[in-house]
Amino acid sequence: MNLSLNEVEVTAKKAARGAGYSWGLAEEAGKATRWLCAQGLDGCGILADLLSATDGQDLSKMSPTALDNEWTAASGQLCPLIAGASLSDHSAQISQSGLNLGTVLSPLFLIPFAARLNGQSIRVEWNGGSAVTDGGNLSLSLNGTPTASVVTVHTTDQPVPVSVVHTRAEPSDQDWATLIQLTGRTYAPATEESRLLGAGSGLSDAD
Amino acid sequence: MLDAQNNKIERREPAQVMRLSRLGSLHQCRLSFMRNLTRRMAREGWQFSRPVFDINDAGVGRAVYSAKGPDRTYSLVAFAHDLPAELRSDRVIAEAWDATFALFDGVPTTEDVDRLSQNVPLQEAGRVSEKELSLSRANRSGRLWAHVVDSLAAGHQPDADQIAQVGYLMRTTAVYGSGKFGAADREKLSDRPEMNAPFQAEMLSVFLTRAFVRDLVQHMAQAKGGDTAVPLDPVLARDFGIGNSTGLGMAPFIVNHPILFNNWIMAREEAIARVRNVETATPDAVTTFRNLLQCSEASIHNWHSAHEIQIAKLATLRKDLQTISGFVAGDDLLNDHPWNRMHRWAAKTLSEDGQELLASLMLEPYGDLVDTLTQDMSDNASDAFVIDGRQTISQTRDQIENSFGWALGIDWASRENIARAWYVSEEKLEPRLGERFDEPIAEYEQPLAPARDAALAHAAMMDWDAGQPVADFLLRNPEHRHTIRRAQINATAPYSEIHDNTISATVLPIDMLRAKLAFFGATHFDPRSDRWVRISMYSGAPYPEDLNQGNADLWVYPEVSS
Numbered sequence: 001m002n003l004s005l006n007e008v009e010v011t012a013k014k015a016a017r018g019a020g021y022s023w024g025l026a027e028e029a030g031k032a033t034r035w036l037c038a039q040g041l042d043g044c045g046i047l048a049d050l051l052s053a054t055d056g057q058d059l060s061k062m063s064p065t066a067l068d069n070e071w072t073a074a075s076g077q078l079c080p081l082i083a084g085a086s087l088s089d090h091s092a093q094i095s096q097s098g099l100n101l102g103t104v105l106s107p108l109f110l111i112p113f114a115a116r117l118n119g120q121s122i123r124v125e126w127n128g129g130s131a132v133t134d135g136g137n138l139s140l141s142l143n144g145t146p147t148a149s150v151v152t153v154h155t156t157d158q159p160v161p162v163s164v165v166h167t168r169a170e171p172s173d174q175d176w177a178t179l180i181q182l183t184g185r186t187y188a189p190a191t192e193e194s195r196l197l198g199a200g201s202g203l204s205d206a207d
Numbered sequence: 208m209l210d211a212q213n214n215k216i217e218r219r220e221p222a223q224v225m226r227l228s229r230l231g232s233l234h235q236c237r238l239s240f241m242r243n244l245t246r247r248m249a250r251e252g253w254q255f256s257r258p259v260f261d262i263n264d265a266g267v268g269r270a271v272y273s274a275k276g277p278d279r280t281y282s283l284v285a286f287a288h289d290l291p292a293e294l295r296s297d298r299v300i301a302e303a304w305d306a307t308f309a310l311f312d313g314v315p316t317t318e319d320v321d322r323l324s325q326n327v328p329l330q331e332a333g334r335v336s337e338k339e340l341s342l343s344r345a346n347r348s349g350r351l352w353a354h355v356v357d358s359l360a361a362g363h364q365p366d367a368d369q370i371a372q373v374g375y376l377m378r379t380t381a382v383y384g385s386g387k388f389g390a391a392d393r394e395k396l397s398d399r400p401e402m403n404a405p406f407q408a409e410m411l412s413v414f415l416t417r418a419f420v421r422d423l424v425q426h427m428a429q430a431k432g433g434d435t436a437v438p439l440d441p442v443l444a445r446d447f448g449i450g451n452s453t454g455l456g457m458a459p460f461i462v463n464h465p466i467l468f469n470n471w472i473m474a475r476e477e478a479i480a481r482v483r484n485v486e487t488a489t490p491d492a493v494t495t496f497r498n499l500l501q502c503s504e505a506s507i508h509n510w511h512s513a514h515e516i517q518i519a520k521l522a523t524l525r526k527d528l529q530t531i532s533g534f535v536a537g538d539d540l541l542n543d544h545p546w547n548r549m550h551r552w553a554a555k556t557l558s559e560d561g562q563e564l565l566a567s568l569m570l571e572p573y574g575d576l577v578d579t580l581t582q583d584m585s586d587n588a589s590d591a592f593v594i595d596g597r598q599t600i601s602q603t604r605d606q607i608e609n610s611f612g613w614a615l616g617i618d619w620a621s622r623e624n625i626a627r628a629w630y631v632s633e634e635k636l637e638p639r640l641g642e643r644f645d646e647p648i649a650e651y652e653q654p655l656a657p658a659r660d661a662a663l664a665h666a667a668m669m670d671w672d673a674g675q676p677v678a679d680f681l682l683r684n685p686e687h688r689h690t691i692r693r694a695q696i697n698a699t700a701p702y703s704e705i706h707d708n709t710i711s712a713t714v715l716p717i718d719m720l721r722a723k724l725a726f727f728g729a730t731h732f733d734p735r736s737d738r739w740v741r742i743s744m745y746s747g748a749p750y751p752e753d754l755n756q757g758n759a760d761l762w763v764y765p766e767v768s769s
Contacts, residue, residue, distance in 0.1 A: 004337070006386025006393070023654040024681075024688020031592060063682060082685070089596025089678035116593050167392060168337060188641075188651040190634035 001176050003169045009034040011179050012047055018185035019051040020059060021081065028085045032112035037169035039138045041108065044171030048178040050106040054079055055182075062105075072102035077148060080104050084113030087153065094122065098154025105148050111138065114153055123156040132156060137163040216483045216547055218476040222613065225472070227707040230461075231718025232520070232560040235763060236567035237574060238474055239728030241745060242760055243581045244410045247401060249759030251277050255415075255751035257422070258282075259320070264430035265289050266423065269324060272415040273314055274751065276401050281340070281408070282311040283415035284323050287423060295346050304330070304344035306377065306419070310412040312338050312391065330381075334389040340396065340408040341384040345377040345416060348450065352376055355424050355439070360432030364440050370447065371509060374731055374743045377420045378450030382409045397587060404581045405467065406727065417449045417745050418752075441753075445762075448746030451729065454739040456637050458719040459629060462655050462709065465693060467586035469700035471726050474584045476702065478577035479566050483547035485573070492572035493540045499571050500535065502764035503564065504528050506730065509765070514734040516715070520560055527561025574760075591699070594692050596678025600671045603680075603691060610697035610704050611661035617708065619659050626712035629655040640716060640738060654689050656710040664690040730763065 013030030017023060029047060036043030054062060062079035064071040067086055071078060078101055087099075087110065094117055104110060107126040114122040115133040124131045126149035129142040137160040171179075223229070235242070254275045262268030272283040286307045294303045307327045311319065319338065326333030330344055351365075351373040358365040384406070386392040396402035421444050429436045461468045488496075507525060512518055534552060538545070546569045553562045570577050608615065617624055628643040630651040638655075641648040654660065664687040671680055681688050697703050708714065716738040724732070729742035748762040749755070 002334075002336070002389065004386030004389055004392045007389070022685040022688055024690070024692060025685050027592075027689060027692070059685075063685075067679060067682060082682075085685075085688070086596070086678060086682055089594055089676075089681060167395065184633065186631060186651060187633035187636065188630045188639075188646075188648045190632050191646065 001171060001173065003171070003176075005034050005037055005167065005169060008037050008044060008169045008171075011176075011183060012044070014183035014186050015047065015051060015179040016081065016182075018182035019055050025081055025085055028088070028113075029081055032081070032084065032109060035112035035115065036108070038166050039140075039163055040166045041140075042171060042175070044169060044179060045175040046106055046108050048171075048175040050080065050109055051182055052178060053105050054081075064101075070100050070102075076103060078102060078104045080106050080109035080113075084110050088113040088116045090117065094120075094153055094155055096155050098152045101151040101153070103148050104151045106146070107149055107151050108146050110151060110153070120155045121158060121160055122153060123158065124151060124153050126151045132158050132160050134160045137161065216480055216544075218473075218480045221610075221701045221704070222706055224476060225702060225704060225706040226559075227705055227709075227715065227718040229559045229563065230705065230722035231715060232558070232563045233722050233725035234560075234564045234567045235725055235728040235730060236475060236478070237570045237577055237760075238471075238478060238581050238584065239726060239763075240404060240406045240410050241414070241728030241748075242763065243404050243578075244407050244414065245748060245754060245759045245762070246578070248274070248276070249754050249756045251401075253754070255418075255754075257418075258314070260422065260426075262287050262423065262426055266427050266430075269320060270419055270422070271311075271315060271320065272419055272751070274411060274415060279312075279399065279401070280314050281411055282314055283412055283419065284309045284311050284315055284320055284327065285416070285419045286324060286328050288328065290346075292349070295349070301380070302330075302332075304328075304380070305347045306416075306423070307344045308342070308412060308416055308419075309335055309339045309390075310341040310343075310408055310415075312340055312395075331388060336389055337391045337395070339390045341382055341412045342388055342390055343379050343382040343409075343412055343416070345379045345420070345449070347377055348373050348375060352424065356427045356431060359425065359428030359439060360436050362432065362435045362437050364437070364443060367443060367446075370443060372511065373450075374446070374509075374746055375448045375450035376424055377416075378452050378741070379413060379416065379744075380452050381456075382412060384409045397585065403585060405471070405585050410727065413449050413451075413744050414748070415751065417447070417748070418750050420449065421447065421750065444750065445747060448731070448743035448748075451724075451742050451744055452735075452739065453720050453724065453742065454637075455639055455716055457723060458640075458716045458738070459638050459653065459655050461719055461723055462657060462705065464586065465696050465703035466588055466591055466700050469696075469703035470584050470586060472702035473700075474580040475566075475726075478570050478573075478580055479550070481576050482569050482573050483544065483550055485546055485576075486544055487542050488540055488545050488572070490541070493545075495572040496540070496569060497535065499568055499761070499764050500528075500531065502766055503568060504532075505765050506763075507564075510731050510733070512733040514736070516717075516737070517732065517734050520558075523558045524560045524564065527557045527564070530556060531561065531565060571761075591696050592692065594677075594681070594688070594695060596676055596681060598677050598695070599673060600668050600675050600677055600680060601673035603677045603694060604665060604668055604673075606694040606698050607661050607665045607690075610694060610701075611658055611665070613706055614658035614662050614708070615665055617658070617662065619662050623712045624708060625656075625659065625710055627710045627714060629653040629710070640714075643710075656708070657690070657693055657704055658708050659710060660687070660690045661694065663687070664694075728763065 009030040012033035013026045016029035017026035033043040033047045061075040062073050063082045111131045114124050115135050121134045132139045139160050256273045259271035267289050270285045274281050290305045309327045355365040553565045628648050630648045632639050717734045717740050720740050724742050731743040733741040749758045
């Protein structure tokens with residue numbers, strides 16, 4: 001599939017909603033996935049993996065128990081969408097000494113949220129990789145496919161080279177199908193009544 | 208409002224402007240997107256051509272219409288089909304149309320058109336690419352198409368009364384832009400001056416579609432009548448708009464795009480305020496206003512509807528127009544803030560429909576004062592999405608009281624206040640409005656009831672410490688996150704929220720549709736139920752080859768554009 005980023009955002013939002021996140025967090029998922037794709041990363045694949053892992057879980061247990069300098073989840077695994085939203089809320093003062101997060105599922109999904117901490121470059125580090133972003137640009141260093149890991153987030157003076165902005169996304173058919181399947185949970189099954197009344201038809205429109 | 212410091216008249220309050228009944232009474236104005244486009248194209252001397260018109264005698268084939276501006280060319284790629292009558296439906300759930308279109312960024316090669324021919328006729332079931340800016344389709348008017356073809360084929364002009372009754376030869380039923388079905392994202396266009404105002408690609412697509420439809424009807428008449436056939440009288444042709452049939456799919460737009468909608472309303476309110484601040488009007492300005500008022504009467508006279516709500520609204524509006532005539536006959540409108548005096552008189556005297564018509568009309572003499580406001584009508588504030596979680600509970604509650612104070616006293620447990628729910632149907636993936644207590648839809652409800660949600664969030668914060676950051680609240684109450692975002696947006700975008708209940712038993716979705724369509728520049732609002740409406744676009748406008756600075760703006764008013 002060759003997709004516009006608007007299609008990515010809309011589908012990511014609905015898929016997150018279908019996977020059980022609130023509308024507000026689903027909106028965050030849409031923006032974050034779009035941001036990853038604009039950086040040339042496989043945002044749809046990252047989100048599909050995340051939602052597959054959190055589907056059916058008690059999301060409150062994957063949320064930070066408190067927003068202090070050490071974020072951990074009751075379940076032992078932090079959801080990066082929930083933790084990322086809190087990060088974006090500027091709920092922690094990020095400094096050079098940084099914020100420590102316990103094990104985070106899909107650490108890459110934290111980066112779009114770290115990118116919103118405006119006015120400073122942010123470094124996100126996990127076992128096997130790191131990212132530096134100043135909001136619009138991203139420098140990524142990967143050693144293998146990122147997996148769940150403890151994460152630190154801190155400010156940095158490290159310069160970030162200018163990123164190439166991508167305007168399209170090309171997820172794998174399988175990942176896209178995973179997201180589309182989750183969007184299906186947000187749709188109400190059609191009934192005869194809804195067919196007739198819901199769209200307000202009943203009058204001829206062919207004249 | 209009068210600012211005591213400098214006696215400057217301020218913009219109207221959101222509490223007055225953002226009521227659904229008023230939004231559902233809006234009229235086109237100088238800032239409307241169609242007029243903005245035609246003004247720009249005339250000013251910049253855009254050139255139009257038809258490099259391809261390959262359509263057979265049965266009316267099947269393809270055509271390309273190009274519009275060349277100072278920096279770039281845009282092309283409408285049109286496919287004409289032979290659609291059996293039983294398949295003709297304007298519903299978004301239709302699967303075949305009389306004509307299908309894409310707006311191409313540039314001049315398409317034959318390969319581009321071949322590629323599009325495999326996809327555009329399928330509409331939602333096809334895919335377009337980053338080279339395309341919009342995707343749309345249109346159906347013939349069953350009432351008018353055959354009459355016009357037959358008349359021209361027989362060597363005479365169609366009946367002007369029949370044309371006036373319908374107003375268009377084809378209706379578009381959806382014009383998709385902004386990245387839908389694979390098309391280019393809005394971001395691709397946002398730094399192009401000619402695409403800076405909202406919906407300019409879509410409006411250009413419809414402008415060129417209208418020329419294609421005129422050419423097609425003449426082509427069909429020629430094919431049928433041969434040497435007997437005559438071309439369509441240009442004066443009659445100018446009366447044809449492009450119809451549009453708009454359903455519930457568009458209604459959520461103004462809720463889902465709070466900043467964009469704020470910017471539209473803000474621009475118009477600012478324009479109204481600027482004109483109200485004019486201390487003395489020139490005789491020329493007053494003459495312009497008086498002339499266009501007369502033209503408006505003629506225009507409104509031509510609006511038709513069989514819907515009981517609209518019949519009543521039109522009767523009131525026509526009566527208002529008589530009342531306005533009486534007022535302006537007794538006032539020279541030259542001195543002592545004439546437009547403000549008239550505006551205040553209208554607020555006390557006329558219906559909301561009449562007030563808004565007059566508010567739009569009084570902008571007309573003041574293009575120099577208001578037209579540049581169209582530059583601020585897009586949404587380029589992507590940062591506004593980001594919540595400031597450092598804000599305190601107390602600040603957040605204040606914001607909600609400011610934007611939704613009117614909603615906090617409503618009993619949100621009462622059935623009539625939450626009778627409806629917005630949902631998306633599995634069958635056709637389109638927004639719908641259902642009966643919460645009669646249909647199994649509540650668990651699929653879309654976040655399109657900001658007022659109820661604001662009241663719920665406000666109540667949920669009651670037990671929290673006033674000084675605590677709202678980020679803490681959001682961590683524990685993620686279900687209120689979209690509401691807190693909206694509240695923060697409203698703090699800088701005061702016209703972002705509708706001041707009415709969008710899920711009450713009495714909500715009229717057509718009010719939401721009209722608000723959006725009026726900003727497009729639509730006329731002839733003809734609701735067909737409480738949830739879909741027909742309109743006309745570009746009725747009275749010059750065709751591309753006739754567009755010039757003399758006719759590019761006031762075409763919306765009959766008898767003035769020539």
